[in-house]
Amino acid sequence: MSTGSNFGKLFTISTWGESHGEAVGVVIDGCPAGVELTEEDIQIELNKRKPGKSIFSTPRKESDKANILSGVFEGKTTGTPISIVVYNNNQKSKDYSEISRFYRPGHADMTYDMKYGFRDYRGGGRSSGRETIGRVAGGAIAKKILSTLNIKVTTYTKSIGNISTSIDFDENEIWKNDLCIPNKSCVEKTENYLLDLIKDGNSCGGIIECRVDNLPSGLGEPVFDRLDAELSKAVMSIGSIKGFEIGNGFSASKLTGIENNDFYRYENDVIKKESNNAGGILGGISDGSRIVLRAAVKPTPSIKTTQRTVNKSGENIDINIKGRHDPIIVPRAVIVVESMVAITLVDMLFRNVNSRIDNIKKIYSKPQ
Template structure:
């Protein structure tokens, strides 16, 4: 199966299935000398892992990461870093009733038609279980970006189904199960999810991600634009159906005088571009928003077909997230980190000795309008 690697110089290749013995990845291209430990990676994995609240799948996986190679005496060696996460709470019997049929909205039918065989246990390779290794790889990228450039990457849930979540503070994001930046709205989110779970249905979400401290100049025009690679990475996440950079689709109704980010000696006067112009970072915050569809697996009856092409009724009684967006924030953060680190290394390889005589302006001028808030530094 091709298509399992992401990145050019910082390359992540993942492997494993939802109900196999383990999932994992190989991270190739990480520079030597980065202090990294299993505890560093585990801290990010714990934010994503299942079973953390009543609003997500109750599959109990510790998601304990093992570093198999590429780290010696606590620092990276420059050789491939192999990471392994063993699966410990599979219940494959939950999927026995769909072995011969296809779940509507899921990857079952496409996999069957493409390969002539599919792993029906939890979706196999197409399961969101695979995203755990992205978070593990992203933890390495996040630490390198922060230590080398001071880049901080943060995300939050901006909308759950019909409920828009006003941004209050980054301090509130990790204090609730939804990664909501507003603690006051959490009771409403909990009530909505409790009713949804009882109904057996599912719902989508919007996740926003912000990277601050990104230097100007990252990105490889024309086909490897920074925003294009970000969109590519985000669209590779399970259930993501739309990605916006900066103003995104709102730019359709904007005038040119509204959308163009004016500049002053003190910095840009707005950030409608989302920190990328012409595929190259501007030094402003990178602003990304993504739409996540409702979970396809529900216990409600849905019309479908089986392998013989006969009409059947399908319902799924395994352990599923009624909203996969609830655990998507750490995944989106990690994917952005992987792309940014790859472009940081690519820029360093070709353009490290470039000196531009024009002074570089700051990201945003004091009092300038920012479409989504910037995160505070973690240190």
């Protein structure tokens, strides 16, 4: 029986561990030999989602130090499974003992009980955002592979609440502020909005946008394993993601065909599109233009404001949730979305190799 902790077909990740267990980690399989890789490569990415960096994330203090246990020798991957572990050093399980008796609104408490008849209530167990450490570690390796092909993945906060943050987009600003906003002028306004929510014991959601440049055409299968379907599955598998779209997405439903179609023209004997409403994918297959996708993130469900729920004794109760939580999930989820996109693209690149006999010949034909 599969427990749903594996992702990918040729380039795969398998995450493991709980929020308040001894450690969390990931096993990456299918990585080719010869990729230059160090623990620092992994650490750079993990630091982007590390808790306790600002008032806008959980105050839980963790170093999130990556330890590579296998699959790397003398700074290069060996072609065998890569195992990475991150030890939990700042668990406070007693903060969560009370919630073992009731179900938190917006969390997976009730559905875990319905499925398993038992749950790890310490910070949510496997449903905790801490599970994403394995995804980010796997994404770090995937991005190393993509960089050898000059494929670039750029992800950022597009909006928080009703505040649009991507006006006058500046890529260099994304990782210079705590909210991953690509526009310096929007940071202060957004911070003030969040500070007001924190004072009220409330939270909010937002939208994450991801762009992929220099991806070759031809990735994706025509039916079930379409590139957009695989990307959707990857991103929607992240906790707190409640919506996904590519290109015009839901707004395409309000357009006419003449408005939504991307027209073609030849430029120097190369087919070009006049627009990119499709977001770089047609018929489930990449068309060679920029991939543009967005993910909608729900508000953090753990809020200090009084909420109505039920307990296991069959009573209606009111609760105030204790513990350490992010007032907004979006900034720490940016690198998680980027990682899952990168993992998906590497897997699809590897799966696409056998789509044409010419590709097989390039690998296996002997020089005449």
